[in-house]
Amino acid sequence: MARSIRHGLFAALAGFTVLICVCYTGLALVISYVTEDMLIDRLLKREAAAMTAHFRLHGDIRPAADEIIRAYRSVEALPPIVREQVVAGRGRAEIFTDTGQHYHLRSLDLPAQSGPQRIYLLADVRPLLVVTKLFQDVGGVLIAVALGLIALALLLAYLLSKRLVSPLQVLANEVRGLSQKSTIELSARHRPDEIGYLAKKLGTTIAELHSSLNREHAFTRDVSHELRTPLTVMNNIVALAQARALDTDDVAQLQAGLDEIGTTIDVLFALARAEHIAQETFDLRGCIEESLLRLLDNGDWEGERLALDLPDRLEVLGNRHLSMLIINNCVGNALFHGGANSRLLLSFADGVLSLCNTVDPARTGRMQGFLHGQHLLRRIAETMRWKIGFHAGATAYRVEIVPIRAH
Structure with a gap:
């Protein structure tokens, strides 16, 4: 992975953290300045109400009670920077200056018999600028604390x-x-x-994929190995047919x-679908x-050549289709391979199914065919978790199958 998911998550969390800090800092500053302005405006409003009440009672304009507030009767008496705001038509304003003063202006119309008399309340609020003063005094500490947080x-x-x-990284490394x-x-x-759910599903999926690949490789190998012998025999017979009938x-x-080819193909496809x-x-x-019964119906065997020593029922655990392939x-x-006069005995004892047939010693050369197909039979047995063994002798051939008994 060119970029780790941990780096991406850290970048997202860090960005979110910084964003929250910046937003809350900005919000705190806005609230502080708005609160400061509201306080000053409340002072001017209260002073305006007191002057209006005094003017109605006494008919004159008294000085402002608060020392930071001054009342001006004309525009010409105002400081030049404030006068510009009044001339521009602004009745209320917050005015910053380069000389350090910070003004708040409020126009007030007093009711008189000759008509409203306008005065201007101007407050130099430098002593009330707590937020600015706070940043000037402890701004470095606040910034250091903010950076630390x-x-x-x-x-x-x-x-x-x-x-x-x-x-997730451990899981990715394991995969x-x-x-x-x-x-x-x-x-x-x-x-x-x-x-955990992802790990279970991923493990199951990978195991199924490996199993499918293993079956595919086994199928390819078995097709090449198991079909070569019968095809070679058939090719030899066809080659001889060119010289004689x-x-x-x-x-x-x-x-x-x-x-044999048909049976082998059935077995190979059954193993490929074993999952x-x-x-x-x-x-x-x-x-x-x-x-x-299928052999007897085809006339391949006579009844007296078969002998069974089996229980009435032989309950086992496996797959019926695969077990039929083994028996057939x-x-x-x-x-x-046994020959026309061979006898077949099928018996079950001590959990072992034994299939034993006699062999004519004169057919020893054809006995080599017994080795062909044993690999596939072992794979079928392993698929069902059964055991199978092959025992070849001069006069008899025995196959022993150990199935899983049903409880």
Whole structure:
């Protein structure tokens, strides 16, 4: 990140802090000066009321009671700078001078028999300018205190921004350090706030993405590996067909290769969709019987060549579709590699499902086909958290499957 979120948050908090300080300082100054002007205006107003009352009783103009206020009977008697304001038609004014005087002017019309008599009340309010005097005396201290408070506010803004953004920075660093093979363990996932929710969702999403990428890589690898053997066999048979006609055995191998490719593709797509296949409780014996009935219907096996030693119900936890792929593959291998006279025994004891078929020693060369497909079967079993083992012998081949029993 070119710009840290902490820097942005600190800049926002600092700017807001300075803005608030400047606004409140300006507001305090405005209130101080307005209060000062209102006080002076109140003094002039009270003096004007007293002079009006005195004039009505005695018919003359008395001097102002307040020593800072003077009454002028004519415009010519006013100071020149004040006279300019009166000539300009202003009856009330606040006048600043370069010589230090600060005047407040108020015109007053006294009721007389010959007509209103205008006088001018002029106050030199320098002694009352408390705000200006205050800044002259302790302005440096006030500025120092203000700067200190701003510095303290900026420090608090920095600490607050660091505290608020620190969990996000830790989360970002942990996500940045993740690799496809690393375990997703985000430290903020246990937080009860929005950051904890974000960490949980982010961890889940990254884990799902890694899982999808791993399945994609496995799918690509398995397609290349698992389909090469049957395609090689089929290509060899087709190449031999150019020199001689195909016999029944060759046609059977071609058909078996096609069946194997179809089964392999089904398995690969099932593994690629394994994330979306739910685990459920089902009867594994039902899957076995369904697979065997399909073979009997096709005439591939005779009933006396099959032997079952299974409980009436075999409840397991897994996925029915994936388990059918395992059973069909194992039984299909027994049919293809065992030979026409092979026998198949399916038994269950001590939590282990055993599929054992006899093998004609004369077909040892074709036994190599047993190794093909074992990787996919192991991956199917791992997907359901089952265990599977393969045991090849000179006269028998046995597959042992350890499913998860349903409680």
